[in-house]
Amino acid sequence: DIQLTQSPSFLSASVGDRVTITCRASQDISSSLAWFQQKPGKAPKLLIYAASTLQGGVPSRFSGSGSGTEFTLTINSLPPEDFATYYCQQLKSYPITFGGGTKVEIK
Amino acid sequence: EVQLVESGGGLVQPGGSLRLSCAASGFTFSDHYMDWVRQAPGKGLEWVGRSRNKVNSYTTEYAASVKGRFIISRDESRNSLHLQMNSLKTEDTAVYYCGRLSGNNVDYWGQGTLVTVSS
Numbered sequence: 001d002i003q004l005t006q007s008p009s010f011l012s013a014s015v016g017d018r019v020t021i022t023c024r025a026s027q028d029i030s031s032s033l034a035w036f037q038q039k040p041g042k043a044p045k046l047l048i049y050a051a052s053t054l055q056g057g058v059p060s061r062f063s064g065s066g067s068g069t070e071f072t073l074t075i076n077s078l079p080p081e082d083f084a085t086y087y088c089q090q091l092k093s094y095p096i097t098f099g100g101g102t103k104v105e106i107k
Numbered sequence: 108e109v110q111l112v113e114s115g116g117g118l119v120q121p122g123g124s125l126r127l128s129c130a131a132s133g134f135t136f137s138d139h140y141m142d143w144v145r146q147a148p149g150k151g152l153e154w155v156g157r158s159r160n161k162v163n164s165y166t167t168e169y170a171a172s173v174k175g176r177f178i179i180s181r182d183e184s185r186n187s188l189h190l191q192m193n194s195l196k197t198e199d200t201a202v203y204y205c206g207r208l209s210g211n212n213v214d215y216w217g218q219g220t221l222v223t224v225s226s
Contacts, residue, residue: 001171034212036152043204043216044144044152055214087152091211095170096142096154 002026002090006099012107017078021102023071023088032092035064035073038101039084047086048073078104109133109215111205116220123195123224129188129205129217136186137161140208143179143190145201146219155203158188173199195224 003026013019023033031051036044046055048064051071061076075082083106088099115127129141140163143155156169158179167179178191188205202221206213 032211038152043206043219044213045216046212046214049210049212055212089152089154094157094168096157098152098154101151 001095002029002093002097004088004090004097004099006086006088006102008102009100011102011104013078013104014107015078015080019075019078019104021073021086021088021104023066023073023099025069025071025090025092028068029090029092031067032090033064033066033071034089034091035062036087036089037082037084038087044087075104080106109207111207111215111217113203113205113217113220116203116222118223118225119195120226121195121197121224124191124193125195125222127190127192127203127205127220127222129190131186131188131207134207136181137183141179141181141188142206142208142213143188143203144206144213144216145199145203145222147198147201150201153201155190157208192222195222197224200224 005024007022033051035048038044047058047062052064063074085101085103087101110132112130119125141158156179159166176194180189202219204219205217207215
């Protein structure tokens with residue numbers, strides 16, 4: 001199985017900060033990576049797919065980069081509504097796997 | 108408008124069975140792959156399994172943790188996805204979400220249904 005390791009697990013940030021989350025895969029997954037945002041009690045929301053493609057309707061302050069085994073999600077100028085938990089997901093091979101999550105909290 | 112509505116969750120004893128449903132509307136159900144994903148209380152997301160589309164004969168894939176116990180099926184006439192869960196364990200306690208895939212990614216999710224396995 002492909003393991004995904006997210007770092008950090010917790011991130012304390014202020015409104016307006018630039019935030020970067022890393023996702024490392026245990027083997028080469030090319031660009032088969034997605035990023036999701038999840039708020040408490042809600043379903044996940046797709047932000048980025050194919051490592052760097054912004055899902056329709058997602059604000060441009062979100063961006064993704066990387067390929068192979070190392071990926072990043074960046075949020076520019078963090079607004080209050082983006083305090084949430086973020087997950088990466090690999091779609092290269094079965095079983096599909098998620099990273100452990102990164103909780104972005106208000107400093 | 109795409110809508111996915113899960114139902115069927117509840118309290119079940121260890122070793123018991125439960126059948127979840129996901130009612131789909133607003134899109135051509137047979138054209139899309141569908142996933143089940145779960146989230147244990149306070150924990151992260153875990154992929155449970157997948158139903159491919161009609162062109163791919165609705166074949167399925169499962170996570171190792173549920174393979175042999177859970178079965179994903181579809182009722183094309185009712186645009187419904189099902190998750191039959193047998194031999195339930197306490198570690199199956201979670202909110203279960205169904206999701207529609209567009210291309211290779213889940214672009215729509217249901218609201219989730221809670222399954223609690225406890226004696």
